[in-house]
Amino acid sequence: QVQLVQSGGGLVQAGGSLRLSCEASGRTFSSYRTGWFRQAPGKERDFVARISRSHTNTVYADSVKGRFTISRDNAKNTVYLQMNSLKPEDTAVYYCAVAIGSSYDYWGQGTQVTVSS
Secondary structure: OOOEEEEEEEEEEEOOEEEEEEEEEOOHHOOOOEEEEEEEEOEEEEEEEEOOOOOEEEEOOOOOOOOEEEEEEEEEEEEEEEOOOHHHHHHHHEEEEOOOOOOOOEOOOOOEEEOOO
């Protein structure tokens, strides 16, 4: 079992920045690929970014590329999502997730991010 606890998020004006954190417990965090997803009202959950176990490989959705940065600190069992140049369309509930195998098996509780215009 892996427990994921998210923090960060909130309300910010367009152009501002926020950082989300996701702390894992329960198993060896460094063994897992981790990712961030988001779900806007009335929409499906979308992929935002992911980072490999060794944090040498990152992948981003086109919509956030160049603005968001995913990182991880395996010593702290934590993955981060730094979000810069935020836009109103970034408004969503953000979720972190851990992949044990090929799919994401464990999810955080979700964090609301609201970007005002």
